[in-house]
Amino acid sequence: MPIWSSLPFFLLLSVVSTLASSPSFENTAVVRTVELGGAVVHVTTTYAIKALEDGSNVYTIAFSPDERKKTSWLEAKIKGQQNALPIEERLFDAERDYHFVDITLPKALSANKTTNLVVETILTHATHPWPETAGQKDDQALKYTTDLFVLSPYSTTVQRTKLRTLAPRIISFTEPKGVEDFATEGSASKSGATIVYGPFHNLPPSATQKFIKTYQQPMTIHYFHDQPVLEILELKRAVEISHWGANVNTEDEITMHNAGPALKGHFSRLDHQTQQFYKKPAPHVLPAINLHLPAGIRDTYFYDLIGNVSTSRLRVAPSLPKNKQGSQYSLLELRPRYPLLGGWNYTFTLGWNAPAADSISYDKSTGRYIVEVPIMTLFPGAVINDAEVKVILPEGATDVEFSPPFPALENRISTHITYLDTSGRPALTFEYKDLTLKHAQNIYVSYKVSFAAHLKKPFAVATAFFSVFGFALIARRVNLTIHPKKKAL
Numbered sequence: 341m342p343i344w345s346s347l348p349f350f351l352l353l354s355v356v357s358t359l360a361s362s363p364s365f366e367n368t369a370v371v372r373t374v375e376l377g378g379a380v381v382h383v384t385t386t387y388a389i390k391a392l393e394d395g396s397n398v399y400t401i402a403f404s405p406d407e408r409k410k411t412s413w414l415e416a417k418i419k420g421q422q423n424a425l426p427i428e429e430r431l432f433d434a435e436r437d438y439h440f441v442d443i444t445l446p447k448a449l450s451a452n453k454t455t456n457l458v459v460e461t462i463l464t465h466a467t468h469p470w471p472e473t474a475g476q477k478d479d480q481a482l483k484y485t486t487d488l489f490v491l492s493p494y495s496t497t498v499q500r501t502k503l504r505t506l507a508p509r510i511i512s513f514t515e516p517k518g519v520e521d522f523a524t525e526g527s528a529s530k531s532g533a534t535i536v537y538g539p540f541h542n543l544p545p546s547a548t549q550k551f552i553k554t555y556q557q558p559m560t561i562h563y564f565h566d567q568p569v570l571e572i573l574e575l576k577r578a579v580e581i582s583h584w585g586a587n588v589n590t591e592d593e594i595t596m597h598n599a600g601p602a603l604k605g606h607f608s609r610l611d612h613q614t615q616q617f618y619k620k621p622a623p624h625v626l627p628a629i630n631l632h633l634p635a636g637i638r639d640t641y642f643y644d645l646i647g648n649v650s651t652s653r654l655r656v657a658p659s660l661p662k663n664k665q666g667s668q669y670s671l672l673e674l675r676p677r678y679p680l681l682g683g684w685n686y687t688f689t690l691g692w693n694a695p696a697a698d699s700i701s702y703d704k705s706t707g708r709y710i711v712e713v714p715i716m717t718l719f720p721g722a723v724i725n726d727a728e729v730k731v732i733l734p735e736g737a738t739d740v741e742f743s744p745p746f747p748a749l750e751n752r753i754s755t756h757i758t759y760l761d762t763s764g765r766p767a768l769t770f771e772y773k774d775l776t777l778k779h780a781q782n783i784y785v786s787y788k789v790s791f792a793a794h795l796k797k798p799f800a801v802a803t804a805f806f807s808v809f810g811f812a813l814i815a816r817r818v819n820l821t822i823h824p825k826k827k828a829l
Contacts, residue, residue, distance in 0.1 A: 363545070364396040365389050367496040368454065374503045376484055376561070378569035379599060379723045380776050381463040385490060386419065388456050391449035399443045401459060402491035402547035408439045410463040412723070412774035416443045419456035438491050438547050464723040464774045469569070469624075470562060474601035474682060476611050480624040481511060481601075482569070485560045488516050488537060493547045500538035501559075508533040509564035516557065535561055568626040569599040570722040573685070575775075579713050580732040581696070583789065588699055591691035592717060596676075600624035602683035626680040632669040632718055635660050637692040644677055644688040651675045659698050690717070708739070709789065712782040715745070716775055724775040729783065731768040732756045737787040740766055745781035748772055 369388040374381060389399060403411065416425045423446075430440040449455065467482045474480060490499060503513075513535050516527045522540040529536050537559065544551065576593040601624055621627060633640070636659030642649050653673040660668055676686045700711045713731050716724060733740065740753070748770040755764035768785060 363494050364393050365391055365399055365494050367492060367494050368498075370490050370492065370496050370499040372490050372499075372501045374484075374486065374501070376467070376482075376503060376505045376563065376565075378467065378482065378565055378567055378721055379464065379571050380721060381466045381484065383461045383463060385459045385461075386456060387459065387492075388454065389494075390454045391451055394450045395448045397445045397448035399445060399457060400493050401441050401443065402438045402493060403441065404438055404487055404491060407461075407463070407487070410466045411461050412464045412776055413462035413778040414441070414459070415461075415778075416457060416459045418446060419458050421446075437549065437552050440493070440547070462776050462778055464776065467565075467569070469599075469601040469682070472601055473604040474624060475604045476608055476622055476625070476681070478601075478604075478622070478624075480565050480569075480622075480682075481562060482565045483560055483562050485558050488519070488557050488559050489540070489543065489546050489551075489555065491547045491552075491556075493545050495545055496543040497541065498538075499540045499543055500536060503535040503537075503561055505533045505561075505563045505565070507564065507566060510535065511562040511564065513561040514559045516559070518557075519555065522555075564623075566623040567721060568624055568680070569682075570626065570629075570719060571597045571599045572719055572722055572724040573597045573726070575716060575724050575727045576730075577716065577728065578730045578732065581700070581711060581734055583696070583734045586696045588694045588696050588711075589691065590694070591689065593689050594687070596680065596686045596688075598624070598626055598680045598682050598684050600682035603681045607681060624682045626676075628673060628675040629719065631672045631674055631690075633672050633692065634694055634698070634714070635668045635670055636698050637670055637694045640672070640690075640692040642672075642674065642688065642690050644686070646677065649675070649677055649688070651677075659695060707788055708786045710784060710786045712784060714780065714782055715770075715772070716780055718777055718780045720777075725773065727772040727775050729770045729772070730756075731770075731783065731785055733766045733768070733785070733787055734789055735763065735765045737766050737789050740768070740785065740787045742768055742786075743784045744770060745783070746779070 366389070367387055368390050370385065372383065372385040374383050385401075387399070387401075401416075414427065416427055417423065418425070425446065426444040428442045428444075430442065432439055443457065443459075445455070445457075467484045470481055470483045484503075486501075486503075488501070490496075490501070510530065510533070513528065513530070516523075516537065519527050519540065522543055523538070524541065525539075527537060527540070546552070546556070573595040574593075575595075578589075578591050580589045580591075582589070616627065633654075635657040637656060640654050640656075642652055652675050655671045657668045657670045672690075674690075676688070678686075680686050699713070700709055702709055711731075713729070715729055716727060731742075742751075744751070750769075750771045752769050754767045754769065756767040757764040766787070770783065772779070
């Protein structure tokens with residue numbers, strides 16, 4: 341009989357609770373570095389961890405609900421290694437003020453062994469302009485708020501938080517209060533463009549309701565930011581694959597938004613031209629943006645609601661082998677029809693053609709085509725709020741399989757019908773939210789196209805041609821002349 345069954349029920353619960361709460365790690369040091377930007381904030385947290393028992397291979401980190409909500413990318417690695425570690429988020433308990441995420445280490449640590457774990461997160465919509473309005477010649481200032489302590493279910497020997505801005509123009513920052521139990525010196529200091537909170541010593545497990553209620557507090561930094569805060573409200577990408585034309589057409593419908601302080605007063609074209617002449621543009625005005633497009637593209641077009649925009653410049657790089665894609669790119673200097681000021685939107689369409697050989701390969705052993713489809717065009721420093729990626733396969737494609745680099749909010753298969761189609765083309769649609777530079781990866785789609793399916797297009801073209809030709813033969817034999825009436829004798 342197992343020993344558990346001979347214990348009283350209340351004693352059994354006590355033993356299980358003790359074992360569950362027994363920590364398997366402790367943090368010898370935790371350093372969080374926050375790189376402040378505009379629409380995107382990069383956070384790198386390094387945990388120097390020590391195993392307290394043999395066989396410890398699952399390390400747990402914690403996030404506040406607000407931080408978890410703003411996190412669009414999470415990746416964990418052992419310091420000095422390239423491979424990302426498996427992560428799994430636990431179910432959220434509404435009674436707790438924190439989320440738990442489990443990270444599986446590459447190998448279990450024995451007691452007293454140490455390692456350094458690096459956790460990288462990207463936060464979106466984490467800053468806001470303050471003041472909320474600004475004149476055309478004014479500076480742009482942003483506010484960012486974060487928690488003072490890094491939450492952890494383990495005790496921590498020493499902890500620091502560093503906040504860095506692009507320029508050492510910091511207006512103000514919050515001073516911690518009531519942390520004398522952990523700070524022996526000044527708990528906040530400024531050096532150039534960096535604000536340092538800590539060091540804090542001998543912290544107990546902070547992912548508890550008691551610690552959060554007693555010690556956790558928000559820290560706000562107010563700083564000048566010399567670049568536009570750019571958001572893409574909506575991106576609709578359609579990628580159409582043509583085997584007969586040996587072509588891949590990519591078209592993006594983009595709604596761009598300047599999320600900086602809203603323009604106070606009226607826009608002055610004279611002031612804008614003066615700033616451009618003296619090369620001192622207002623930090624919250626976006627006159628142009630440089631985009632990296634694939635190498636080897638052709639027939640590039642860029643138009644908005646009014647029509648074609650011809651003020652932009654494209655430098656096309658030659659095509660590269662598939663194993664070298666990404667090492668070279670075409671540069672598009674995109675200039676909107678008008679400068680984009682705070683609170684303004686600009687909607688446009690960007691498209692191009694590319695040789696099918698640059699992104700499609702054929703596996704003779706399986707008879708499958710494999711195509712690489714980039715999820716997005718990378719907009720520097722921007723977040724894409726809502727994205728829809730539609731991959732239109734050739735007519736007659738079957739056995740469709742796909743492998744996205746990360747899960748989509750929704751994916752579905754539909755039928756897309758265009759000119760000279762008979763049964764329509766399979767179309768895959770993927771929907772995403774809050775995409776950043778880390779999400780600029782490829783979706784891999786594989787499919788089969790039979791020989792008979794390849795003949796659908798020429799058969800449809802021949803049928804259409806002969807139908808028109810036959811109609812013309814018949815039509816020219818029909819006499820539509822109005823005959824005069826015969827005179828009566």
